[in-house]
Amino acid sequence: xxxxxxxxxxxxxxxxxxxxxxxxxxxxxxxxxxxxxxxxxxxxxxxxxxxxxxxxxxxxxxxxxxxxxxxxxxxxxxxxxxxxxxxxxxxxxxxxxxxxxxxxxxxxxxxxxxxxxxxxxxxxxxxxxxxxxxxxxxxxx
Amino acid sequence: xxxxxxxxxxxxxxxxxxxxxxxxxxxxxxxxxxxxxxxxxxxxxxxxxxxxxxxxxxxxxxxxxxxxxxxxxxxxxxxxxxxxxxxxxxxxxxxxxxxxxxxxxxxxxxxxxxxxxxxxxxxxxxxxxxxxxxxxxxxxxxxxxxxxxxxxxxxxxxxxxxxxxxxxxxxxxxxxxxxxxxxxxxxxxxxxxxxxxxxxxxxxxxxxxxxxxxxxxxxxxxxxxxxxxxxxxxxxxxxxxxxxxxxxxxxxxxxxxxxxxxxxxxxxxxxxxxxxxxxxxxxxxxxxxxxxxxxxxxxxxxxxxxxxxxxxxxxxxxxxxxxxxxxxxxxxxxxxxxxxxxxxxxxxxxxxxxxxxxxxxxxxxxxxxxxxxxxxxxxxxxxxxxxxxxxxxxxxxxxxxxxxxxxxxxxxxxxxxxxxxxxxxxxxxxxxxxxxxxxxxxxxxxxxxxxxxxxxxxxxxxxxxxxxxxxxxxxxxxxxxxxxxxxxxxxxxxxxxxxxxxxxxxxxxxxxxxxxxxxxxxxxxxxxxxxxxxxxxxxxxxxxxxxxxxxxx
Numbered sequence: 055x056x057x058x059x060x061x062x063x064x065x066x067x068x069x070x071x072x073x074x075x076x077x078x079x080x081x082x083x084x085x086x087x088x089x090x091x092x093x094x095x096x097x098x099x100x101x102x103x104x105x106x107x108x109x110x111x112x113x114x115x116x117x118x119x120x121x122x123x124x125x126x127x128x129x130x131x132x133x134x135x136x137x138x139x140x141x142x143x144x145x146x147x148x149x150x151x152x153x154x155x156x157x158x159x160x161x162x163x164x165x166x167x168x169x170x171x172x173x174x175x176x177x178x179x180x181x182x183x184x185x186x187x188x189x190x191x192x193x194x195x
Numbered sequence: 196x197x198x199x200x201x202x203x204x205x206x207x208x209x210x211x212x213x214x215x216x217x218x219x220x221x222x223x224x225x226x227x228x229x230x231x232x233x234x235x236x237x238x239x240x241x242x243x244x245x246x247x248x249x250x251x252x253x254x255x256x257x258x259x260x261x262x263x264x265x266x267x268x269x270x271x272x273x274x275x276x277x278x279x280x281x282x283x284x285x286x287x288x289x290x291x292x293x294x295x296x297x298x299x300x301x302x303x304x305x306x307x308x309x310x311x312x313x314x315x316x317x318x319x320x321x322x323x324x325x326x327x328x329x330x331x332x333x334x335x336x337x338x339x340x341x342x343x344x345x346x347x348x349x350x351x352x353x354x355x356x357x358x359x360x361x362x363x364x365x366x367x368x369x370x371x372x373x374x375x376x377x378x379x380x381x382x383x384x385x386x387x388x389x390x391x392x393x394x395x396x397x398x399x400x401x402x403x404x405x406x407x408x409x410x411x412x413x414x415x416x417x418x419x420x421x422x423x424x425x426x427x428x429x430x431x432x433x434x435x436x437x438x439x440x441x442x443x444x445x446x447x448x449x450x451x452x453x454x455x456x457x458x459x460x461x462x463x464x465x466x467x468x469x470x471x472x473x474x475x476x477x478x479x480x481x482x483x484x485x486x487x488x489x490x491x492x493x494x495x496x497x498x499x500x501x502x503x504x505x506x507x508x509x510x511x512x513x514x515x516x517x518x519x520x521x522x523x524x525x526x527x528x529x530x531x532x533x534x535x536x537x538x539x540x541x542x543x544x545x546x547x548x549x550x551x552x553x554x555x556x557x558x559x560x561x562x563x564x565x566x567x568x569x570x571x572x573x574x575x576x577x578x579x580x581x582x583x584x585x586x587x588x589x590x591x592x593x594x595x596x597x598x599x600x601x602x603x604x605x606x607x608x609x610x611x612x613x614x615x616x617x618x619x620x621x622x623x624x625x626x627x628x629x630x631x632x633x634x635x636x637x638x639x640x641x642x643x644x645x646x647x648x649x650x651x652x653x654x655x656x657x658x659x660x661x662x663x664x665x666x667x668x669x670x671x672x673x674x675x676x677x678x679x680x681x682x683x684x685x686x687x688x689x690x691x692x693x694x695x696x697x698x699x700x701x702x703x704x705x706x707x708x709x710x711x712x713x714x715x716x717x718x719x720x721x722x723x724x725x726x727x728x729x730x731x732x733x734x735x736x737x738x739x740x741x742x743x744x745x746x747x748x
Contacts, residue, residue, distance in 0.1 A: 066534055066537070066538060068538045068541075068542070069534070069537050069538045069541055072538070072541035072542050072544070072545045073541050075545055075548075076541065076544055076545050076548055079548050110530070137529070137530040137533035137534060137537075157583075158533050158534065158536070158537035159533065159536045159537040159539070159540035159541070159575060159579055160537070160540075162544050
């Protein structure tokens with residue numbers, strides 16, 4: 055499996071840290087931040103491949119953050135993480151452009167599968183864009 | 196408290212209605228009665244007055260006729276002719292033949308000597324010079340006497356006329372047949388108690404009374420109370436009875452014809468009318484009372500029912516509100532619990548990850564650790580199910596479409612109710628058709644529909660029985676039937692079971708909303724719900740839902 059980078063966004067510190075450790079153990083490049091604002095900062099500097107975004111956070115909530123992410127980095131795939139209560143919000147997130155959603159507490163393997171899928175989609179999208187750009191270049195020539 | 200309020204209201208309405216209805220009714224009936232009584236009395240008075248006048252005229256005519264014939268005889272013949280033997284007899288016969296009513300006839304000379312006489316008594320030769328009437332005839336020419344006993348000691352009255360023949364004055368005198376005269380008077384007697392008699396100016400009876408009144412006895416009536424001509428009046432007699440009298444003056448105001456009538460006898464008709472009126476008024480009042488009480492009760496009962504329904508509806512709304520609030524709280528609580536659960540899950544996961552490292556594998560308690568972690572995970576999963584259940588409950592409030600497997604919902608609902616059924620010794624049997632299509636519908640609402648139907652079936656049985664839940668595909672519909680082997684629903688109720696607030700459950704056990712809500716939900720989904728019921732054999736409710744294919748995602 056290709057190594058890809060993941061950004062975890064969750065204001066529940068314990069959850070965030072443990073999950074980071076577990077993903078690192080599974081050979082993913084993981085960074086973690088505790089708020090939407092921080093996530094956007096990280097995204098501008100070193101954009102990850104996939105973002106795992108908690109829906110319910112203090113400050114900027116999941117949907118807002120998602121919108122911003124899609125503005126700044128439209129190619130970055132986002133998996134929404136939700137307590138069951140805001141499943142509607144998670145679904146709304148999908149409409150805005152999230153890749154998928156998961157309900158807390160979730161199974162680590164399930165998360166991994168989704169992460170891989172998301173990364174695959176990202177690479178496919180990037181390749182498509184690359185092709186398009188190359189075709190443009192060729193046309194330009 | 197409420198009960199007393201209604202009783203008060205009922206009393207007030209009844210009181211007001213009765214007052215308003217009774218006062219005019221009673222007022223009117225009293226007025227009508229008195230008016231009627233007045234008219235009736237006037238009528239009776241008029242009648243008796245008329246009779247007195249008519250009979251009076253007849254009597255006057257009788258007297259006039261006899262006076263006239265006497266005068267005619269006196270004028271026609273001379274004294275000498277009449278005094279001759281047999282002549283007076285002849286004239287008497289003519290007179291009695293023509294007009295009748297004479298007892299005897301006598302010729303009296305100016306000295307008062309009875310010169311000739313025809314009649315049953317031996318009166319020839321008697322001298323009348325001393326008799327009071329003699330002077331009257333001499334001076335007035337015509338005289339009709341009051342009743343007197345005279346020579347023969349029998350009450351009678353006479354008519355006498357005077358004739359002046361040259362210088363000679365003589366008198367022709369006749370006695371009136373009392374029987375004929377009294378018959379004439381008696382003709383005016385009416386009814387069982389009515390009387391007719393004549394009294395003179397001094398108040399002495401000139402004719403017999405109907406009930407034992409002697410001629411020439413003094414009357415209880417004072418003749419002066421009667422006015423000129425004919426008058427009627429009411430008097431209380433010696434026995435304390437009201438008597439109507441009509442008086443008519445006769446014979447130049449010297450005799451008074453009195454017609455009497457017991458007022459009560461005539462008034463019986465009026466009393467009969469009064470009785471009828473009282474019966475009508477009383478039965479009218481009774482009718483009003485009954486109607487008022489009946490309608491008031493009906494109205495108040497309607498009010499009570501409406502109020503009760505309103506209360507039930509309110510309770511239902513409050514209940515729904517509570518549920519919504521509870522749902523919100525459940526959602527909040529579930530969320531708050533989910534977060535720590537997520538942390539626990541991650542921590543355990545991490546610990547499991549760590550256990551894969553070598554140093555831990557050698558640990559003496561490796562298996563113990565691993566088992567404990569499994570247990571923790573298991574219980575986290577259990578808690579997660581609980582919180583998800585709570586969230587599902589919260590989401591039940593709002594309808595929305597999702598992919599629904601009818602059999603799954605049925606299984607879930609039955610699982611939920613199984614223990615409840617088992618405590619009542621009721622078995623729930625399933626006949627579910629496999630590979631039913633997945634449809635787009637509202638899971639929570641469908642769950643409520645099946646929950647209602649199965650709960651009803653269990654309640655219908657009560658104890659010991661069988662509920663059979665079946666699902667099958669029929670053309671473009673999925674049919675779900677819930678059958679029980681309870682008492683069955685009576686025919687007359689079958690059409691009403693879907694009405695709101697209709698319940699066959701005993702007081703307090705059901706609100707009567709369950710089936711109407713169920714009906715509404717099914718209808719909103721574009722489905723139908725029907726029931727078949729047979730007495731003693733049980734009831735089957737069948738829900739048919741259109742197969743709506745979910746959109747591809």
